[in-house]
Amino acid sequence: MSIVLSNAGPLIALAKLNRLELLETLYLQVQVPRAVYTEVVTQGLRYGAPDALLIQAFWQDRGWPIIEVPTNQLANYTPSVILDRGETELLALAPTVEDPLVLIDDEIARSEARRLQLRVHGTLGVLVQAYRRGLLSFPQVKLLFQEIGARTDIWIAAKLCQQVFNSLLEKT
Numbered sequence: 024m025s026i027v028l029s030n031a032g033p034l035i036a037l038a039k040l041n042r043l044e045l046l047e048t049l050y051l052q053v054q055v056p057r058a059v060y061t062e063v064v065t066q067g068l069r070y071g072a073p074d075a076l077l078i079q080a081f082w083q084d085r086g087w088p089i090i091e092v093p094t095n096q097l098a099n100y101t102p103s104v105i106l107d108r109g110e111t112e113l114l115a116l117a118p119t120v121e122d123p124l125v126l127i128d129d130e131i132a133r134s135e136a137r138r139l140q141l142r143v144h145g146t147l148g149v150l151v152q153a154y155r156r157g158l159l160s161f162p163q164v165k166l167l168f169q170e171i172g173a174r175t176d177i178w179i180a181a182k183l184c185q186q187v188f189n190s191l192l193e194k195t
Contacts, residue, residue, distance in 0.1 A: 025124045025142070027053045028090075030113050031063045032128030036146040036177045038074035040167060043081045045153045053126070054088045056112035063109075092116050103138055104131050117141050128179060146171070146179060147187045154191070161195070164188075 027050040034055070037043050046053050055063075060082070067075025082089070092112045100115035110132040117123045118139055125136050128145040136143045144152065147168070154164040168188045172181030 025122045026120045027124045027126065028113055028117055028120065029053050029055050029059065029126040030128070030132065031059050031109050032178070033126040033144075033146045033149060034059075034063050034078055035067075035074055036128065036171065036179065037149065038077045038081075039174070039177055040170065041077075042150075042153075042167070043077065045149060045158060047085065048158055049149065049152055049156065050124070052085070052087055054090055055082075056090050056092050056109065056116055058092075058112040059109040060089045061109075062107075090116060102135055104135050106132055106135065110135075114139060114141075146177075147184065151187065151191055164191070 027046075029046075034043075037045065064075050064079045064082070068079070092115055096119065097112065097115050100111070102111060102114065106114065110127070110129065113125065113127065114132070114135055117125050117136070118141070123141060125141045125143050126145065126149065127133055127136060127143060133143050133145065150159065150164055150167055153159045154161065159167070165188065168184045171177050171179050172184035
């Protein structure tokens, strides 16, 4: 099984949808760099984000790793695009891990991950995988895609939700 590394977006989205358990069921363990955890939990708690508390409890209950990315690893990584601190740590760490799966929603960061030849899934990919593995029914995944598209606090475009859902329909 591959090591799964996550950025902030999928964690926040899945927490808002109350579907963090899919990460454990699909991947057994997910790791995050310290900057991602700080962004999602520490800063989220400071801003009063309920999903931050949910992610903190979920992470602590499972004892999943929060990775300290070595300074020299960060120094040796030069992204081709502008990334935030969490994305930078994630994409500096990923190439040092054998065959990682990177969970990231931001399209610019996804393009950088692809440039690094990493396997990438986003929140929608996690939901599709959960559907294909029988963890979500077709009506459940349809409703989740509709909810994501309608919510203003999950930064995934309704158009993208519809495109991914349509491709899922074609394969069903």
